[in-house]
Amino acid sequence: DVKVTQSSRYLVKRTGEKVFLECVQDMDHENMFWYRQDPGLGLRLIYFSYDVKMKEKGDIPEGYSVSREKKERFSLILESASTNQTSMYLCATRTGNHEQFFGPGTRLTVL
Amino acid sequence: AQSVTQLDSHVSVSEGTPVLLRCNYSSSYSPSLFWYVQHPNKGLQLLLKYTSAATLVKGINGFEAEFKKSETSFHLTKPSAHMSDAAEYFCVVSFTGGGNKLTFGTGTQLKVEL
Numbered sequence A: 001d002v003k004v005t006q007s008s009r010y011l012v013k014r015t016g017e018k019v020f021l022e023c024v025q026d027m028d029h030e031n032m033f034w035y036r037q038d039p040g041l042g043l044r045l046i047y048f049s050y051d052v053k054m055k056e057k058g059d060i061p062e063g064y065s066v067s068r069e070k071k072e073r074f075s076l077i078l079e080s081a082s083t084n085q086t087s088m089y090l091c092a093t094r095t096g097n098h099e100q101f102f103g104p105g106t107r108l109t110v111l
Numbered sequence B: 001a002q003s004v005t006q007l008d009s010h011v012s013v014s015e016g017t018p019v020l021l022r023c024n025y026s027s028s029y030s031p032s033l034f035w036y037v038q039h040p041n042k043g044l045q046l047l048l049k050y051t052s053a054a055t056l057v058k059g060i061n062g063f064e065a066e067f068k069k070s071e072t073s074f075h076l077t078k079p080s081a082h083m084s085d086a087a088e089y090f091c092v093v094s095f096t097g098g099g100n101k102l103t104f105g106t107g108t109q110l111k112v113e114l
Helices: none
Strands: A004-006 A010-013 A020-026 A031-038 A043-053 A052-058 A066-072 A075-077 A087-096 A100-102 A106-110 B002-006 B012-015 B017-021 B024-025 B031-038 B044-049 B055-060 B063-066 B073-078 B086-093 B108-113
Touching: A004 A052, A004 A087, A010 A020, A010 A052, A020 A031, A020 A087, A020 A106, A031 A066, A031 A075, A043 A075, A043 B073, A052 A066, A075 A100, A100 B044, A106 B073, B002 B086, B012 B017, B017 B108, B024 B086, B031 B063, B031 B073, B044 B055, B044 B108
Parallel strands: A010 A106, B012 B108
Antiparallel strands: A004 A020, A020 A075, A031 A043, A031 A087, A043 A052, A066 A075, A087 A100, A087 A106, B002 B024, B017 B073, B024 B073, B031 B044, B031 B086, B055 B063, B063 B073, B086 B108
8 A cells, every 4th residue: 555644743833934844655656746725725736746856836836845855755845934824735646547645634733 | 727626515415315426627638537535634535536448437435426528527426325425525637748737626525414
């Protein structure tokens, strides 16, 4: 079974803090994704990566950056957290036939 | 551009009655279509997928969906609802050449009552 793990289930940060969300996968998948999930909006793609050190902006990249130094690890960075970044963050990997496997999510609250 | 519309944000059914969750898509190319389920405080799980093979797709837990190109629809059905089906369901579209991106619908919350 594919396993996608995220470093924290719950996180509380203050406005202006730098926040790191980590995602690790164990299936050697090339493609990795970061989404945020908000009620009534579904999942929206923030960034994705199709190889080590490669990244592409998704639909809502503003206020976020990413890092992929190793194939199994994909980090999402909030340079200066704001209250409108309070959300559920989901990491996913992708197989060759488009199927995505999701981590359990990190619920981030920015005060 | 691709998009997906889930026509109902909330659906309520009685246990033992049929389930219908509606999804329409828009895609310039041949799409791949998926349904994912998210139970409370759990991660998203793939229910089923359509990738240009049989138009009637069977998934886990008795769910199935039919791809209808003429109607650009991919509705999710189940003959008899169970209490454990209560969850949020997402219809998702992707297409070859779409930059590996999935586009998610806004979700349908399914409630199952006794």
